[in-house]
Amino acid sequence: MPLKQKDLLGIEGLDRSDIEHIIATADSLKEVSTRDIKKVPALRGKTIVNLFYEPSTRTRTSFELAGKRLSADVINMSVSTSSVVKGETLLDTVMNIEAMNSDIIIIRHSMSGAPSLIAKELKSSVINAGDGAHEHPTQALLDLYTIKERLGRTDGLKVAIVGDIAHSRVARSNILCLNKMGVEVRVCGPATLIPAGIEEMGVEVYYRPEEALKDVDAIMMLRIQMERQGSGLFPGVREYSRLFGLNEARVRLAKEGAIIMHPGPINRGVEISPAVADGPYSVILDQVTNGVAVRMAVLYLLSEGRA
Amino acid sequence: MSILLKGGRVIDPVSNIDKVMDILVEGGVIAEAGDLSKYYKSKDIEIYDASGKAVTPGLIDIHAHLREPGFEYKEDIASGTRAAAAGGFTTVFCMPNTNPVNDNRAVTEYILKQAAESGACRVIPIGAITKGSLGALLTEMGDMSEAGCPAFSDDGKPVASSEVMRRALEYAKTFGLTIISHCEDPALSAGGVMNEGAVSTRLGLKGIPSAAEDVMVARDIELAKLTGGRLHLAHVSTAGSVGHVRRAKAAGVSVTAETCPHYFTLTDEAVSAYNTNFKVNPPLRTAADMEAVISGLADGTLDVIATDHAPHAASEKAVEFDLAPFGISGFETALALSLRLVETGRLSLKEVIEKLTVNPAKALGMAVPSLAPGARADVTVIDLGLVRTFDPADMLSKGKNTAYAGMTLTGWPVAVMCGGAWTFKA
Numbered sequence: 001m002p003l004k005q006k007d008l009l010g011i012e013g014l015d016r017s018d019i020e021h022i023i024a025t026a027d028s029l030k031e032v033s034t035r036d037i038k039k040v041p042a043l044r045g046k047t048i049v050n051l052f053y054e055p056s057t058r059t060r061t062s063f064e065l066a067g068k069r070l071s072a073d074v075i076n077m078s079v080s081t082s083s084v085v086k087g088e089t090l091l092d093t094v095m096n097i098e099a100m101n102s103d104i105i106i107i108r109h110s111m112s113g114a115p116s117l118i119a120k121e122l123k124s125s126v127i128n129a130g131d132g133a134h135e136h137p138t139q140a141l142l143d144l145y146t147i148k149e150r151l152g153r154t155d156g157l158k159v160a161i162v163g164d165i166a167h168s169r170v171a172r173s174n175i176l177c178l179n180k181m182g183v184e185v186r187v188c189g190p191a192t193l194i195p196a197g198i199e200e201m202g203v204e205v206y207y208r209p210e211e212a213l214k215d216v217d218a219i220m221m222l223r224i225q226m227e228r229q230g231s232g233l234f235p236g237v238r239e240y241s242r243l244f245g246l247n248e249a250r251v252r253l254a255k256e257g258a259i260i261m262h263p264g265p266i267n268r269g270v271e272i273s274p275a276v277a278d279g280p281y282s283v284i285l286d287q288v289t290n291g292v293a294v295r296m297a298v299l300y301l302l303s304e305g306r307a
Numbered sequence: 308m309s310i311l312l313k314g315g316r317v318i319d320p321v322s323n324i325d326k327v328m329d330i331l332v333e334g335g336v337i338a339e340a341g342d343l344s345k346y347y348k349s350k351d352i353e354i355y356d357a358s359g360k361a362v363t364p365g366l367i368d369i370h371a372h373l374r375e376p377g378f379e380y381k382e383d384i385a386s387g388t389r390a391a392a393a394g395g396f397t398t399v400f401c402m403p404n405t406n407p408v409n410d411n412r413a414v415t416e417y418i419l420k421q422a423a424e425s426g427a428c429r430v431i432p433i434g435a436i437t438k439g440s441l442g443a444l445l446t447e448m449g450d451m452s453e454a455g456c457p458a459f460s461d462d463g464k465p466v467a468s469s470e471v472m473r474r475a476l477e478y479a480k481t482f483g484l485t486i487i488s489h490c491e492d493p494a495l496s497a498g499g500v501m502n503e504g505a506v507s508t509r510l511g512l513k514g515i516p517s518a519a520e521d522v523m524v525a526r527d528i529e530l531a532k533l534t535g536g537r538l539h540l541a542h543v544s545t546a547g548s549v550g551h552v553r554r555a556k557a558a559g560v561s562v563t564a565e566t567c568p569h570y571f572t573l574t575d576e577a578v579s580a581y582n583t584n585f586k587v588n589p590p591l592r593t594a595a596d597m598e599a600v601i602s603g604l605a606d607g608t609l610d611v612i613a614t615d616h617a618p619h620a621a622s623e624k625a626v627e628f629d630l631a632p633f634g635i636s637g638f639e640t641a642l643a644l645s646l647r648l649v650e651t652g653r654l655s656l657k658e659v660i661e662k663l664t665v666n667p668a669k670a671l672g673m674a675v676p677s678l679a680p681g682a683r684a685d686v687t688v689i690d691l692g693l694v695r696t697f698d699p700a701d702m703l704s705k706g707k708n709t710a711y712a713g714m715t716l717t718g719w720p721v722a723v724m725c726g727g728a729w730t731f732k733a
Binding site: 089090091109111112113114116117131132133134135169172195196197198200201 | 503507622
């Protein structure tokens with residue numbers, strides 16, 4: 001059964017049954033990547049365009065592998081945002097791509113709302129691979145997959161997201177996704193990195209990790225953007241790391257067996273200590289593995305049954 | 308030829324008149340008012356049947372962007388004034404953020420010449436406070452006022468320096484001129500594209516906190532107090548600003564303030580689908596701010612309803628939300644939106660008409676409009692019962708960037724006369 005929507009623009013447009021359907025599909029597709037010949041013909045003849053306006057290695061590669069393992073033709077386009085400002089508009093660019101008969105356009109863009117702008121104009125399915133500080137739905141789905149895989153359930157769990165909530169699309173998609181799945185979500189960071197009105201998304205706000213991490217089932221650390229140092233939002237990495245970084249002592253505040261997650265790429269020794277990142281409860285590499293399966297599921301479910 | 312407006316409900320706030328009567332227009336002025344049935348059969352008088360309609364002084368918009376010179380692809384004086392006339396306006400004050408900026412007499416005279424040649428309403432240029440609106444050096448306000456600028460503003464940009472604003476208010480006082488402040492602390496609003504709050508957080512868009520406006524309103528009120536200069540506050544959008552203005556007026560500070568239809572009609576929730584037609588500066592605020600703005604209009608804290616008509620080309624708005632220019636094309640919906648305040652019982656019809664005629668004239672030191680004999684024949688005929696669903700395709704402005712596409716509104720201008728000549732008929 002395909003998804004009812006043409007596009008995947010965010011978790012916001014999905015309901016719980018859509019999410020469970022994607023997760024179940026990912027579960028059945030995960031095995032493909034462990035085969036000797038890692039390929040099924042599901043999307044043979046489909047054209048997928050990876051349109052990345054922001055540098056990305058992990059997400060782009062993950063989508064590319066997902067498409068290729070489903071036998072689609074995958075094209076990668078990297079465009080620098082500055083050329084958008086000066087030259088062709090985003091809409092003109094995607095109309096040109098669609099004129100070459102694309103089926104799915106996967107877009108990563110530094111500006112929130114860019115995927116919905118193009119989705120309105122395109123017949124192709126659009127997948128949001130991260131837009132500004134808005135959403136990164138496949139990241140939230142792969143995080144959810146990993147939580148279910150490790151903890152066996154979602155209802156009643158407590159998850160803390162720690163770091164730069166204000167600029168994080170991963171945080172927003174995870175808040176929406178986890179809430180829909182019955183998880184209690186906490187966010188934690190210095191007040192300058194907690195955006196106005198975030199409580200209205202259904203989270204509890206904490207300023208101190210000592211309180212936020214108490215009895216949680218999973219800890220999601222967010223990458224701290226080094227370039228935000230000196231922007232006035234926090235004094236520097238030294239204090240941030242000391243007061244908000246995840247070390248072994250803070251991990252012990254969480255529930256026994258709690259898992260440690262990070263969307264990557266990690267800054268070792270900044271938001272997460274090497275011992276924690278590489279420790280027994282870290283599922284950071286599982287997240288990466290599951291990313292391919294979840295993206296295969298999304299590609300498959302958006303293509304199936306569509307002309 | 309003389310024109311007789313027959314049997315309309317004449318609403319003339321300044322003479323405190325609200326009754327059915329006839330008005331005779333001759334030689335560009337109101338010649339007679341009252342029962343003029345003696346002229347009904349006259350062959351050399353054009354009879355306009357205004358029965359069942361309201362007849363008011365021509366509407367005055369003290370905040371508009373006509374885009375000429377420099378941005379004629381967005382709007383020009385010909386198209387902008389036709390749109391203004393269709394919106395019921397007979398006088399429009401145009402902001403100086405053109406290219407070149409209206410910061411010297413030559414540009415002022417150019418605008419007035421274009422308006423005289425192609426304008427469908429009276430155009431009064433507002434001069435820039437600082438050269439190039441760069442916030443540093445004062446313009447030749449005396450010279451420009453002789454050329455026709457009654458007020459000065461760096462609208463679109465705040466005057467960031469308190470010292471420059473202080474001197475602007477003082478210098479303008481020399482000539483009895485008004486300073487119009489676009490209240491925005493540029494450091495607080497930097498990079499922002501919508502109101503800061505739960506909606507901007509959900510959308511991942513950079514917010515502009517209401518404090519960015521409030522602190523500048525407070526600053527400018529203090530500077531008006533210090534200097535005794537005449538201050539008018541443009542496009543008030545926040546509850547905080549309304550409070551500051553209310554207290555300032557109670558304390559006797561010489562300040563007037565305007566708001567715009569979008570601030571009493573829409574909230575930041577409208578941005579939810581990244582529709583750039585809702586991107587405006589100051590941004591659409593919360594429901595609490597909207598309520599405070601309406602209360603401010605109702606108790607007289609906010610004197611004026613102005614459009615902040617800001618037309619843009621369709622291609623400029625069909626981009627990422629962050630990249631789209633700020634502004635709503637507002638001439639053609641302002642009256643109908645304002646009349647909703649009457650419909651909902653928040654303002655009387657007389658109050659709404661005052662805020663669109665008498666009060667804007669007073670705020671910028673223009674002759675107070677009236678329908679009494681001898682007054683200039685600027686007249687707007689309004690069908691208060693006309694129900695219309697607004698379609699951008701019908702707009703006369705080049706900028707179709709309306710925030711009200713598909714909205715059904717009641718009460719529209721049906722005929723407009725400027726200086727005794729028809730400028731619009733529905």
